[in-house]
Structure formats: structure tokens, C-alpha cells
Amino acid sequence: xxxxxxxxxxxxxxxxxxxxxxxxxxxxxxxxxxxxxxxxxxxxxxxxxxxxxxxxxxxxxxxxxxxxxxxxxxxxxxxxxxxxxxxxxxxxxxxxxxxxxxxxxxxxxxxxxxxxxxxxxxxxxxxxxxxxxxxxxxxxxxxxxxxxxxxxxxxxxxxxxxxxxx
Amino acid sequence: xxxxxxxxxxxxxxxxxxxxxxxxxxxxxxxxxxxxxxxxxxxxxxxxxxxxxxxxxxxxxxxxxxxxxxxxxxxxxxxxxxxxxxxxxxxxxxxxxxxxxxxxxxxxxxxxxxxxxxxxxxxxxxxxxxxxxxxxxxxxxxxxxxxxxxxxxxxxxxxxxxxxxxxxxxxxxxxxxxxxxxxxxxxxxxxxxxxxxxxxxxxxxxxxxxxxxxxxxxxxxxxxxxxxxxxxxxxxxxxxxxxxxxxxxxxxxxx
Numbered sequence: 001x002x003x004x005x006x007x008x009x010x011x012x013x014x015x016x017x018x019x020x021x022x023x024x025x026x027x028x029x030x031x032x033x034x035x036x037x038x039x040x041x042x043x044x045x046x047x048x049x050x051x052x053x054x055x056x057x058x059x060x061x062x063x064x065x066x067x068x069x070x071x072x073x074x075x076x077x078x079x080x081x082x083x084x085x086x087x088x089x090x091x092x093x094x095x096x097x098x099x100x101x102x103x104x105x106x107x108x109x110x111x112x113x114x115x116x117x118x119x120x121x122x123x124x125x126x127x128x129x130x131x132x133x134x135x136x137x138x139x140x141x142x143x144x145x146x147x148x149x150x151x152x153x154x155x156x157x158x159x160x161x162x163x164x165x166x
Numbered sequence: 167x168x169x170x171x172x173x174x175x176x177x178x179x180x181x182x183x184x185x186x187x188x189x190x191x192x193x194x195x196x197x198x199x200x201x202x203x204x205x206x207x208x209x210x211x212x213x214x215x216x217x218x219x220x221x222x223x224x225x226x227x228x229x230x231x232x233x234x235x236x237x238x239x240x241x242x243x244x245x246x247x248x249x250x251x252x253x254x255x256x257x258x259x260x261x262x263x264x265x266x267x268x269x270x271x272x273x274x275x276x277x278x279x280x281x282x283x284x285x286x287x288x289x290x291x292x293x294x295x296x297x298x299x300x301x302x303x304x305x306x307x308x309x310x311x312x313x314x315x316x317x318x319x320x321x322x323x324x325x326x327x328x329x330x331x332x333x334x335x336x337x338x339x340x341x342x343x344x345x346x347x348x349x350x351x352x353x354x355x356x357x358x359x360x361x362x363x364x365x366x367x368x369x370x371x372x373x374x375x376x377x378x379x380x381x382x383x384x385x386x387x388x389x390x391x392x393x394x395x396x397x398x399x400x401x402x403x404x405x406x407x408x409x410x411x412x413x414x415x416x417x418x419x420x421x
Binding site for chain 1: 185192198216217218221222223224225226227228
């Protein structure tokens with residue numbers, strides 16, 4: 001009885017090794033939330049010390065669209081500028097203000113995002129509870145040295161827009 | 167909708183884009199409805215309702231894809247607010263498509279263009295129909311066709327005439343020389359003679375074949391009186407001059 005068992009094992013082992021394969025399972029994760037800049041912001045220069053994206057100041061507010069394919073899985077975070085990414089040399093402080101509001105919606109219910117948004121420092125967060133597109137309007141204002149004239153040159157500031165899984 | 171959509175045959179609406187701004191308080195109720203009546207029956211062919219209850223007003227942008235349907239089915243459209251709110255900056259746009267070959271006659275590259283063209287010509291009496299005899303161009307056309315026919319007939323006759331002549335000539339020679347099936351007869355001298363007589367009597371052998379050479383004796387007419395033939399010095403001198411001439415000509419190229 002013992003001999004038979006040993007014989008069987010010796011036969012199965014090589015056969016098992018020869019038939020072993022690695023079978024991969026592939027998959028691609030498509031983004032369910034995407035962020036697009038529809039309108040780039042432009043600073044107006046209403047006063048010597050001030051740069052502003054508001055229309056009244058001759059600027060253009062940035063419009064950023066967020067497309068959410070799956071409802072209630074994401075939140076978006078907008079960080080309006082707190083410094084220039086490029087500018088002439090500045091030797092005084094710049095006072096920054098800004099805001100992010102819901103501009104346009106593709107679903108009426110998204111209009112409620114505005115009232116439910118969370119704001120802290122220069123960050124604004126929205127809870128994307130509905131699927132569809134939402135346009136956010138981001139404005140920014142920079143005042144130099146209280147009322148000091150800004151040096152001539154080109155100024156650029158960056159808005160950070162993120163789509164974050166909840 | 168006839169004022170909005172093009173009048174192209176076969177045009178189908180496949181989507182509706184809308185953008186509007188509703189102004190309202192967040193604690194009021196309002197519903198915005200965008201509808202299109204069904205042109206061929208009661209009811210609406212398209213409806214879109216946005217519920218703005220208890221939310222602040224905003225600008226809404228939307229695009230609805232719909233099952234493609236003929237543009238002629240789309241009746242008058244409207245957008246309205248039911249509740250507390252007002253609309254502004256309203257844009258409603260219809261996305262449509264149409265087959266440019268829906269009417270094959272529009273483009274010669276469309277499938278079925280030839281058939282459609284033929285049908286059109288037939289339907290409008292432009293071919294195979296009764297001609298308008300009062301049409302001044304009709305007489306010209308008839309005259310042209312008659313002249314064309316006459317010319318064609320004349321050309322055809324000339325061709326046939328030439329062909330007939332050629333065939334006749336060939337036939338005469340063939341008949342004259344034909345000995346087909348006469349191999350056995352030719353062996354018999356009598357019959358051979360009879361065949362030659364038959365061929366000659368048919369008149370198919372013309373004068374060339376029937377030419378006769380007169381027989382007789384041709385006597386010598388030149389007589390050598392002294393038995394001496396004198397050289398022709400004149401001819402020799404000419405030959406010498408020719409040689410001199412050739413040398414002179416040749417010398418131009420040899421140098």
C-alpha cells in the first residue's frame with residue numbers, strides 16, 4: 001500500500017510543474033472626474049497697486065469645468081493664488097484675496113453646491129453629489145504694498161483645481 | 167419649427183442644447199420646462215423639466231441626446247417657468263443631421279442618381295414623352311434628326327455599295343478559279359477541257375486571262391557588213407571624263 005502511494009506522487013509532481021501558467025488579468029481605470037480650464041483668467045490693472053480678475057476691474061475671471069461621471073464619489077478643491085508664479089522683482093508684500101463660486105451647472109441640483117461649499121484660507125471645496133458638468137468661476141485680486149505701485153512687467157499666478165476622491 | 171430647422175428632406179433631430187439663467191430665491195420653488203410639440207399629433211415630441219425647488223437660481227447648460235426623429239415631426243418649442251423665478255439669456259439649439267443623398271438627384275455621386283434622373287426626366291416629360299409641337303425648338307430638333315438620319319443612311323449605303331463591289335469582284339475570281347470538288351473531274355482530260363470551256367464561257371476570265379500571243383518567226387534585222395566591230399571612242403571619252411570628274415569631287419573630301 002505504501003509503495004503504491006509513493007509511485008503515484010512521483011508521477012504527478014512533474015506533470016503539475018509542466019502545466020503551471022501565469023494568467024494575467026488586465027484592466028484600465030478611466031477617470032470619472034476631470035478638470036478643464038475653459039477660460040483662462042486675466043488680470044486687469046485698475047489701480048497702480050492692484051491686479052484683479054473681476055470684470056469691473058477690466059479683468060477676466062477664470063472658468064474651470066469639472067466633469068463628474070459618477071455622482072457622490074468626488075469633491076473638488078480650488079486654491080486661488082497666494083503668490084505670483086512669475087513677476088518682476090517685488091520688495092514689498094502682496095495682499096491676496098480670491099473666491100470660487102459655482103458659475104454654471106448642467107443639472108439644476110448642482111446650484112446647491114454653492115451653499116454647501118467649504119472655504120478655508122485660500123481654498124474652496126465642493127462636494128460633487130451629482131453627475132454632470134459644473135463650471136466654477138475663480139477670481140483673484142492682488143494688492144501690492146498697501147498702495148504701492150507695481151513694477152512694470154508680466155505677472156502670472158496659478159489657480160490649483162483638484163478633483164479628489166472622497 | 168419650420169423657421170428653425172432647415173427644410174432639408176430627411177433631416178433628423180438628434181439632440182437639444184439649452185442654456186438659460188433662472189433668477190430666484192433659494193427658498194422658493196420653480197420648475198423650468200423646455201418642450202416641443204409633436205407636429206403630427208397631440209402631445210410633445212420633446213420635454214425637459216428642471217426642478218429648482220429650494221435651491222438658488224443659476225445658469226444651466228445642458229444637452230439632451232434624443233432618439234433621432236424627422237425634423238418635420240418637431241412642432242413649436244417653448245421654455246417656461248412654473249413657480250417663482252424668471253428666465254434670462256435663454257438659448258435653445260437643435261442638433262440635427264441629414265443624409266445629403268436622401269434625394270439622390272442632389273449629387274451625381276449619390277447612389278441611385280441615374281435611376282432618379284431617369285425618373286425625373288420621365289416624370290417631367292423630358293424624354294419619351296409627347297413633344298410640344300408649339301415649341302420653336304421642336305422643329306429644329308426634328309429637322310436635325312431628319313438630316314442626321316439621311317446622312318447616316320447615305321453613309322451606310324456607300325459602305326454597303328463598296329462592300330458589294332468588293333464581294334462581287336472576289337466572287338468572280340473565286341468562281342472563275344473554283345475547282346472545289348472537281349478533283350476527280352480534273353483527272354479526266356475530257357472533263358478538264360470541259361471545265362476550262364465552262365470557265366471561259368462564263369466570261370469571268372477577263373482579257374488578261376484570254377490574251378493571245380501571236381505566233382510566227384522573228385528574223386535578224388542587223389547585219390555586220392565588214393566583220394569588224396569598231397570601239398565606240400565617244401563612249402570611252404565620256405567614261406574618262408566621268409572618271410576625272412569623280413576624282414575632282416573625291417579630292418575635296420580626301421584632303
